[in-house]
Each structure stands twice: as structure tokens, then as C-alpha cells.
């Protein structure tokens with residue numbers, strides 16, 4: 001029969017993961033009961049850390065995967081996922097695809113503004129989100145830790161920050177995805193295609209018709225966009241995002257000029 005320290009093991013958690021521990025136990029070193037039958041993944045999750053947030057793990061200095069069953073007395077170290085974190089891409093894709101939970105609507109629109117393929121609906125329950133993430137190979141973004149503990153989920157990520165600006169920076173810093181700003185409908189995630197002004201003249205308000213000549217339309221919902229100046233707010237989001245992705249991809253080197261979006265920006269009555 002084991003007793004005292006011999007029935008425990010020591011888990012050291014990286015600073016970036018301490019936020020997942022209960023406030024009263026937010027120490028780098030945790031002692032947890034261990035009888036040699038629990039898996040490493042289960043032990044780490046029992047601390048409160050969702051496995052999709054966990055990077056490299058070691059037991060007694062040797063790399064270990066979540067299915068390992070550490071012996072009592074072992075010294076376990078848990079790192080956070082690397083940044084940028086690689087995502088397996090479907091053939092032909094330049095960037096991961098995403099699905100966001102119901103609380104992340106503003107983040108979804110900003111990701112679409114940057115051209116990221118971002119599924120979002122405000123009426124999806126948890127099982128439906130997991131099904132869509134798995135079937136369409138989308139990274140599930142959420143602030144619901146319970147959702148990230150679902151065994152069936154192929155790839156999930158916790159979104160840090162309560163403001164959409166911070167959330168966007170967190171997602172871009174984590175995945176450093178290739179951006180294609182102004183190519184996607186922010187309302188529905190459809191692709192935008194150029195459309196001849198003569199085809200849509202009747203749908204335009206007079207002021208818009210007089211002022212703009214280049215138009216795009218969402219291939220899914222039909223929303224019209226026109227090329228031209230609009231609030232500098234969106235331009236700033238796009239430029240900051242491009243700089244951030246470039247600096248993460250450059251591994252911390254000083255950021256260069258923002259990647260250009262040669263197509264220029266689109267306006268619409270529904271940008272927000």
C-alpha cells in the first residue's frame with residue numbers, strides 16, 4: 001500500500017496555463033493523488049487544464065503523451081501549445097477553417113473581414129458545434145472549457161480575452177493564419193465576387209450609385225459591397241492583423257510593413 005508522497009505525483013504547469021487552475025490553487029506546482037492507473041491526460045484535465053491547450057508534456061524528463069499512466073512519485077511538466085500552433089490543413093487550403101461558439105459573434109465578423117473561413121451561428125448547441133467542427137475539419141474556438149473537454153472534438157482552442165480586439169489578437173497570435181482581407185461576406189461567411197454595376201443598379205441607393213463604380217456580391221446571401229472609403233476602424237483592424245501575423249510568422253522579428261491587400265477594401269451597408 002502506498003502512502004504520503006509516494007501516492008502522489010507532482011505536476012508543473014506552464015505559466016500560460018495557470019489561468020485554468022482554480023484561483024485558490026494557482027501554483028506552478030500541483031500535487032495530485034496518483035495510484036498509477038490514471039492517464040496523464042486525465043490527471044492534467046483534473047487540474048482544470050483543457051487538453052487542447054496543452055503542448056509538450058514530460059514525465060521524469062521524457063516526452064509523454066496523454067495516454068501514458070505515470071507512476072506515483074513521478075515529476076510531470078506540462079507546456080502550453082506552441083505559438084504559432086500548426087493545424088493540419090485540408091488539401092488546397094492556405095489557412096485553417098474555424099467554427100465559433102454562440103458567444104463569439106463579433107469575433108466571427110472580424111475574422112471574416114480578414115478572409116478567414118469562419119462558421120458562426122447564434123443558435124448552435126454544443127453537440128452541433130462539435131459535429132460541425134469534426135465533419136468540416138474546423139478549429140472550434142470557444143471560451144467554454146467544458147466544450148474543450150469533449151473527447152470527440154478533433155481540434156479546439158480556448159479564446160483569451162473578453163474584448164473582441166483582444167480575442168482577435170489571441171487567435172491571430174496562436175495560429176498566424178494566411179489572411180485574405182476583404183474577400184468574404186461578414187454577414188454569412190460567403191465568398192465575394194466582383195459584379196457589374198449595370199446588373200445591380202436597381203438595388204442601390206442613389207447616393208451609393210453615384211459615388212461608386214466597383215461592386216462585389218456575396219455568392220451565398222447576395223449582400224452587396226462597394227469599393228470605397230469607409231470608417232478607418234475596419235482598415236485599422238485589417239492593418240494591425242496583417243502586422244501581427246507577420247511578426248508571429250517571423251518568430252518575433254520586428255514587424256515589417258503590413259501585407260498589402262491588393263484588392264482594396266469593400267464597403268457595405270452592413271459592415272460593423
Ligand SMILES: [Zn+2]
Pocket residue numbers: 185186187188189190218219220221222223
Ligand atoms: Zn453573405
